[in-house]
Amino acid sequence: MSPTNLPASPIIIDEKANPYRDCIQGLANQPITVVKLLRDAVNENPVVARDRDFGVPEIRDVVGRLVENRPRIAIIGGAPDHPAHLLDRPQALMAAIRIWEMGGVPFLFHVPVICDGTAQNNIGQSYSLASRNHTAAAVNITFEGHSYHAAYVIAGCDKSPAAVVAGLAAADHARAYRGDQAPVWAVFAPSHVLKGGEIPEGTRRMLDDIAASADAAGHDDLGSDIRENMRYILQCTSDEAFAGLLERARLLGLIDGALERRVLDQLATATCDSKGGICAFNGTGNSSRTMLAAFGLTPPELELLTDVPPFSAVAVGVDALFNVFNKPEYAIGNLLKANFANFVRIHNATGSSSNMLLHLPFMMRYAGFDVSIDDYQDVRTETPVPEIFAHSLTENRDTFVLAQQMAEGKNRGMESIYRILADLGVAMDLDAPTVLGKSWAERIAGLENPVDLSLGDASVIRATPVRKRSGVDVITGSFFENCAVKTSGMSDHLLSHFDDHVFIVRYYENEHVCNGDFASPDLVTRLIETDGVDEELIAAVVRRNGGNRVDMQSPKDMLAQGHLSFAFVIGGQGPEAYGMPEMFSPSQNLRHHRILEASSMLITDGRYSGVTKGACIGHMVPEAFTGGGIGYLRDGDVLRLNLTTLKLDWLDPVAFENGEELATDPRGIKERVELFEGRLRRMEARQCDIAASNVLDAIGNAARGIVPRAVDRRAIKSWR
Template identity: 25%
Template sequence: MKKDLRINSNVFSEGAMKAPNRAMLRAVGVSDEDFKKPMIGVASTWSEVTPCNIHLDDLAINAKKGARAAGGVPLVFNSITVSDGISMGTQGMRYSLPSRDVIADSIETVVGAENLDGLVAIGACDKNIPGCMIAIANAEVPAVFVYGGTIAPGSYKGKDIDIVSVFEGVGKHNNGDINDNELRGIECHACPGAGACGGMYTANTMASAMEAIGMSLPGSSSNPAESPEKAKDCVAAGEAVYHLLEKRIYPKDIMTKEAFENAITVVMALGGSTNAILHLLAIAHAVEVDLSIDDFNRMQEKVPHLADLKPSGKYVMQDLHRVGGVQAVMKLLYEAGYLHGDCLTVTGKTVAENLADAPSLTEGQDIIMPFDNPKRADGPLIVLKGNLSPTGAVAKVSGVKVKRHTGPARVFDTEKEATAAVMNNEINDGDVIIIRYVGPKGGPGMPEMLSISSIIVGKGMDEKVALLTDGRFSGGTHGLVVGHISPEAQDGGPIAFVKEGDLVTIDSEKKEISMDVSDEELKRRKQDWVAPPLYKKGILGKYAHNVSCSSKGAVTDFRK
């Protein structure tokens, strides 16, 4: 066994001063022979609080087997997870985005404190993936990310449904379109087992991005949670980390600017979540890659939207898996010149080498459209700027027929107040609903607005009213919505000074978001404004006092 595979070999070397280090490890089963091998951490976000992660304990054991078989000494440890679907529409949603940083910090802490030589990180729910990836970037040891996999679609009355169907069902119920029994039927059949939300929502979006960026094994991002392929992914990941140690390949060697461009390309082609912008900016920040919010518009202009996937399309991730998965989509994009083929990956090979023998999309499939008949000629994720959002807001325009909307502002300082207005039929066609003071600092935690956006869709108002916020939207959100408005209201951004009735315009073609208020009037409105006090208690207080603007990824460290 090669002793030099141990990055932190001095910790476990022979000598009297190292005896205490070794003694503690002997108690957990490490032998004399093992001290000559690299110590590989297996970070699992297993938990019983969400179906996304309920199966990850078994996957971690598979990764451990792979690392052990390759020649390493694997050690499993855990981090947290929270369920966005469960906390959505409640005060608990404020903890969702901060959990990304808790996950990142906890994994980095264990890797650093225990002097681990390599890392397999396994995540499933939305914040697990960027949390694991930020940890990988900061830990600076050879690493592989494994996605826990997508959930299978539910079925009700002969139709595929998912968690978003339940949220939209609430709106239909409020509108009188379905009764109590029908809503309960949707609720009881939406989530049939383990795995992350099934459409091209945030978890599947970020998993696809991590395969495209080269930090997950080829083909792994679209393998379903409850499948033989997913178990094999984990064994292979354990083996792959050992080979990365042999070749001295580090995350920074893989996650280059070009690799991030590959990730953005795949996200645009698949019609991914708006959260991808927030999370990719944060991961790039951690690995010290110069990625800005403007890079997303640059890539959006040249990458077509090809995938007919939910929330705006018909199919789910499991359907994509059946016709070749993300790997086949990457092969299609690479052969058409959209991907950088020379980027290194966790296989030790380049993207081009990985794709050389990869399967093509199944002939006759209708999930991924051809380049001459795309869902949209350019990407569906756009960054808008204007006097309402000088540093950038984010919209997903796939499936949205309205290109320009101008209407009177209906201003709310909480999601609860806005939701009540929608449910009480106080919102009129043409209105622009604004929910503010819910950004990274103001929320605190930048909560998602899937509950209210889905109710609007369920009531049939998704293209009749616009919904704007300095908070976020779920990957399951669709309709005329704009999030991540920055600077946020808490920081004195222009959204803090919108008044009821001000005319607000969203123009997706010009990528503009503005209000019909002069600069002079904005200055007058700002004169007497005082920022609300920042939240001070616990994790949310720490987050509010440290988090950056959403246009920079809402990061919490201080590296410039």
């Protein structure tokens, strides 16, 4: 079979500099890597090679192309110790064949990708966010060090897609300054979706028995929590919830440690499909998939895969690059700038991860644009969007199902989302360019039915909004500058109930003690016996929150009704203090605890997993380690949350006792300064848990993406 859609004549990149022509060492060193890559591609894809009559070139052929300045394209994959990258190699080798066939020169390199699930709730989480900055640097170093023109990226999970975007965008920014090299072009092929597992029948029976035992022992809240979690597709996230639930059961004496271990082991065995992929929940992995497509960096054929893509789909991605070479308007920096506001709107409309409020300014600042979460909030405020994603892990509407629906032609992925939002009157910039060499207007022209109506309630993407309020909000307050709350992760009931609501602080210096409280059989007793909490304070809080009955003999009832509310504050988790680990485990324990979910919220200067649900506030700036007000809070403080005005305030304790609500800052109080100084010493000591090479030092804060100071200083361009 003869190759199709080949350029009429070889494409030569238009630039002054060509290191492979002007530096004999590169020309001598690199051709053998290309020949080896193409030899592997032929040997491991014999059918593709045979059908296309593809032969391995000689070294002199590679040398000739390098001297001519043909497109040098890096294929970037991830490490195979991450489930998302198990199928990278066959796709990478197909891309190599097509790049050579189109007249370019392919290279292949991989970056390490930390699995947030594996790192969860242990020291690995303190390396997780740091890995994003290191990966951006590694991508940039390799891309610039070997003078590549473009990238075909097999994008994985968690932070790595944002990291690769940032590394490539930084190269694009630097090349614009130097002026003698072409810009950077890139196309992204997000890793396939991981099919969710199922709880084995025998394991399900054991869980049913444990739930029944909880009911019989008077702990029906635990019984209902277990049954609720059994409704979810089996993923690492639901496993984490089961871990917390089973620990509660063991501490209540309902099961022993051996049964707890057996159930957890059986769940772990049944969780992941052998093909791997990005977990099917709408966490940071799939939010990053959405991000790449929304920025116009992903062709539809590669957007939502469930397996290794066919050669034809890989060819679409490679061909897209060749169609935009020598067109600066399609360089990665320009696509980021042109589609920034579009992505903010789509991020909100799809209920995506709150982690993107860290990654969005991170990518934009690496690209040279002066962006913070203030810009995010400006766009969100100027153009409110409804939620159009009916994503569900309990009703067969996860991302794997979304991918199946797209494969069946029942939606067109990102193009459907752009069409629906435009039809709903959202001010989408449809003139913005995409890597396909077309604007969004051109891509969605003629798309009259963005979602197959026959899907009905089974459709993940909805042409009719799921609800009016969506996305992530930026909150300000009397004792901090800003923080983030995932509005889409809260039910309508919680959004209403916690609007203009007060909470009693229970303070923690690490998440492990908080988890211990959540699992404790005497949790309610611990809460009402919190330092600084007495009957008068409880009565004042209950009445303030609409309760008309204060019964100290039944504090559990006041919690279950949501009138007695606690703010579980976990400080000292910020980027400079401890690498900004995810507080996912306590968030899952809160979400899957009927009493706590109805009454309480989590607050941290750390971050949360993208799949977090419930009342969780994170990314607090300034963090405790740098003198932020969160480090001055203590047990028994009262906080007021207003989700209408997006304010979270510390209320003066004396005034509150007298029936007044005075929003102020605890940092000026002498005894609070002494409290903070002790905490700071403990934070500094705890920081030594992390290898010095991975401490996040000399960085911008969470509102500015937690980027290195040099990146922060050079981000001076306007994205508007």
